[in-house]
Amino acid sequence: MLKNRLIPVLLLQNGLLVRSELFKFHQIIGNPIHEVERFNEWTVDELIYIDISTDDKYDLRRGDHKIRDLGDPLQILEAVSETCFMPLTWGGKIRTVDDMRARISRGADKITLNTAAVKKPELITQGAKVFGSQAIVVSIDAFRHADGRLEVFITNGKEATGKTPSDLARESEARGAGEILLQSINRDGTGEGYDLDLIAEVAHATTIPVIACSGVGLYEQYAEGIKAGAAAVAAANIWHFKELSDRGGKRALAKAGVNVRI
Amino acid sequence: MIAIINYGMGNLRSVKNALEAVGGEAFVAENPQELERGDKIILPGVGAFGDGMTNLRSAGWVEKLNEEVGGKGKVFFGICLGMQLLASIGTEHGDTEGLSFVKGKSIRMETNGDQSLRIPHIGWNDVEITPESRLFAGMKNPQAFYFVHSYVLDADDKQLVTSVCNHGMNFAASVERENIFGVQFHPEKSHKAGLAVLRNFVNLPN
Numbered sequence: 001m002l003k004n005r006l007i008p009v010l011l012l013q014n015g016l017l018v019r020s021e022l023f024k025f026h027q028i029i030g031n032p033i034h035e036v037e038r039f040n041e042w043t044v045d046e047l048i049y050i051d052i053s054t055d056d057k058y059d060l061r062r063g064d065h066k067i068r069d070l071g072d073p074l075q076i077l078e079a080v081s082e083t084c085f086m087p088l089t090w091g092g093k094i095r096t097v098d099d100m101r102a103r104i105s106r107g108a109d110k111i112t113l114n115t116a117a118v119k120k121p122e123l124i125t126q127g128a129k130v131f132g133s134q135a136i137v138v139s140i141d142a143f144r145h146a147d148g149r150l151e152v153f154i155t156n157g158k159e160a161t162g163k164t165p166s167d168l169a170r171e172s173e174a175r176g177a178g179e180i181l182l183q184s185i186n187r188d189g190t191g192e193g194y195d196l197d198l199i200a201e202v203a204h205a206t207t208i209p210v211i212a213c214s215g216v217g218l219y220e221q222y223a224e225g226i227k228a229g230a231a232a233v234a235a236a237n238i239w240h241f242k243e244l245s246d247r248g249g250k251r252a253l254a255k256a257g258v259n260v261r262i
Numbered sequence: 263m264i265a266i267i268n269y270g271m272g273n274l275r276s277v278k279n280a281l282e283a284v285g286g287e288a289f290v291a292e293n294p295q296e297l298e299r300g301d302k303i304i305l306p307g308v309g310a311f312g313d314g315m316t317n318l319r320s321a322g323w324v325e326k327l328n329e330e331v332g333g334k335g336k337v338f339f340g341i342c343l344g345m346q347l348l349a350s351i352g353t354e355h356g357d358t359e360g361l362s363f364v365k366g367k368s369i370r371m372e373t374n375g376d377q378s379l380r381i382p383h384i385g386w387n388d389v390e391i392t393p394e395s396r397l398f399a400g401m402k403n404p405q406a407f408y409f410v411h412s413y414v415l416d417a418d419d420k421q422l423v424t425s426v427c428n429h430g431m432n433f434a435a436s437v438e439r440e441n442i443f444g445v446q447f448h449p450e451k452s453h454k455a456g457l458a459v460l461r462n463f464v465n466l467p468n
Contacts, residue, residue: 001387001388001428002379002383002385002386002387002429003385003386003387003406005385005386040453043453043454045385045386046408081275081276081279082279084276085276085279085280085283085450085451085452085453085456085457086408086451086452086453087408087410087448087451104273105273105275106275107273107275107276107279108273109273109276109410109451131308132308132309133382134308134382134384134410135308178382178384179384207380208380209380209384231385232385261386261406
């Protein structure tokens with residue numbers, strides 16, 4: 001029987017790993033390659049890497065990170081794929097089929113589209129034709145307004161689109177996306193748990209797998225995401241600030257009756 | 263040396279990285295002539311059967327494989343689409359002739375009416391291993407591997423099937439016949455279990 005997946009999300013900003021809060025505040029937490037080596041040792045199910053840099057400056061030459069000089073995110077991807085013996089999804093700044101090819105040829109198995117999925121939705125179809133639907137993940141950043149209404153934001157959570165997450169998920173599936181990565185801007189970095197209503201709504205709107213993300217502060221919250229309808233559960237910050245976070249997350253999922261790979 | 267065939271279908275770098283991690287020496291063969299340098303040959307790949315065969319045929323890989331694998335008996339390993347291409351016939355988007363190293367067809371998976379099961383079959387799933395398998399030598403049963411596919415190889419001779427997975431239906435997760443090997447999952451993406459399979463492959467006598 002197919003297992004539910006538990007996935008760490010790494011955020012890359014200008015060559016360094018960061019943690020994020022509410023899509024606004026970013027704090028440097030480490031080296032983009034060493035972290036992957038650690039996850040590889042832990043044999044995590046899968047890895048999602050998103051480049052959220054807002055300008056094109058990448059610099060790893062810091063005194064406290066003694067590793068080789070890596071000039072751009074594609075070089076980081078290449079170095080990452082050398083030690084990454086698990087499925088790898090890469091996102092950020094992908095605007096053309098050539099951008100996708102550049103990432104897939106360097107070791108990514110899937111690419112994820114966020115801003116382009118709204119501004120240039122035909123790219124989903126073009127990518128699915130060339131690389132297969134399984135390689136195209138649409139990443140949806142949802143914001144819940146004070147009145148409870150959900151809206152998709154793009155450009156690192158800065159630009160409103162007027163679309164609901166369910167509509168974008170349905171449209172993405174119809175265009176050929178293979179998976180949805182669902183993030184909540186309100187829950188990002190809060191540790192308050194997933195927005196379960198958001199997950200349930202989007203999971204009902206599509207037949208492709210939904211990867212839930214944003215808000216996990218306790219391992220017990222993972223199982224809530226699966227029960228709300230997600231096929232896989234992801235998180236970012238909890239992976240960096242707790243020891244043995246894969247084992248802990250898996251145990252909590254298994255205890256809640258979820259079929260996971262241990 | 264292990265030759266990895268580059269026929270424009272999928273992520274070769276991961277396969278090469280994983281082989282090197284278990285002590286194998288590998289190179290990417292860009293044209294059929296280069297297969298002569300390989301003691302073993304790997305056919306990786308993600309995509310459709312027809313596209314795969316068209317690419318293999320148009321660049322002359324098929325004749326060379328018949329010489330090197332069929333004639334000289336070099337060890338040949340198909341991964342994912344590469345395993346399906348071992349079949350005599352593919353049925354994706356109409357019938358296509360395959361490499362015919364394993365008699366049988368590549369067929370679409372059926373979930374037998376279970377709405378909760380999705381195709382493509384993507385993710386980690388348990389594989390039941392038969393003890394005679396050379397690829398799984400020394401490994402415990404069952405093992406979880408990472409799969410991404412919609413089609414499977416349905417071999418005429420079930421004796422060739424050395425491991426089985428279930429997703430709505432039982433299907434062959436691997437086949438082995440003399441110098442021919444195939445796995446439906448991605449060993450290069452399946453962590454320690456996958457690396458163990460690749461290590462067994464690297465250690466097979468040439």
